[in-house]
Amino acid sequence: MKPKFIAALVILTLACIAAYIYTRPPSDAKRYLDLKQAGSRYQQTHSESDRKRLEADKQALMASGYFVEVAIPVSNLRTRLEVVRTRLADNFRQSEAYYEAKLDWLKNEVRLICRRDDVLMWQNLLRDYK
Numbered sequence: 001m002k003p004k005f006i007a008a009l010v011i012l013t014l015a016c017i018a019a020y021i022y023t024r025p026p027s028d029a030k031r032y033l034d035l036k037q038a039g040s041r042y043q044q045t046h047s048e049s050d051r052k053r054l055e056a057d058k059q060a061l062m063a064s065g066y067f068v069e070v071a072i073p074v075s076n077l078r079t080r081l082e083v084v085r086t087r088l089a090d091n092f093r094q095s096e097a098y099y100e101a102k103l104d105w106l107k108n109e110v111r112l113i114c115r116r117d118d119v120l121m122w123q124n125l126l127r128d129y130k
Contacts, residue, residue: 028061028064028066031057031060031061031066032057032061032066032098032115034053034057035053035054035057035058035061035098036096036098038050038053038054038057039054039098042054058100058113062113065116066115066116067113067114067115067116068113068114068115068116068119069111069112069113070111070112070114070119070122070123071107071109071110071111071112072109072110072111072112072122072123072126073108073109073130074103074108074109074110074126074129074130075108075129075130076108077103077104077105077108077109077110077129078105080129081103081105083129084103084110084126084129085101085103087125087126088101088110088122088125091121091122091125095118095121097114097115097118097121097122098114098115099112099113099114099118099122100112100113100114101113110126
């Protein structure tokens with residue numbers, strides 16, 4: 001009787017571990033990689049499913065604090081729009097760090113959504129334009 005009980009307990013424990021592994025939410029790092037892959041696919045295909053996946057992952061990363069929104073002041077932004085866009089795009093190509101930017105020339109600021117760990121990099125990139 002005892003060996004059957006131990007065997008049943010082991011099987012139940014393994015089933016619980018497997019259920020946890022396969023049903024737990026993805027980590028922020030995994031979700032970030034998924035977001036970058038969906039973004040790459042979306043740029044190529046413009047599929048609605050990739051756009052929805054991209055938005056869902058971004059919202060989840062914002063909610064968890066992995067992504068933050070930061071405003072970076074840029075003086076006289078209206079005359080520097082093309083230069084700022086180019087610098088952001090070039091930095092993305094070099095670093096592959098995800099970002100979304102809203103360039104508001106009325107407020108002279110660039111609003112970025114990016115990883116918390118990348119904020120300093122983006123601020124340093126645009127500090128010459130303060």
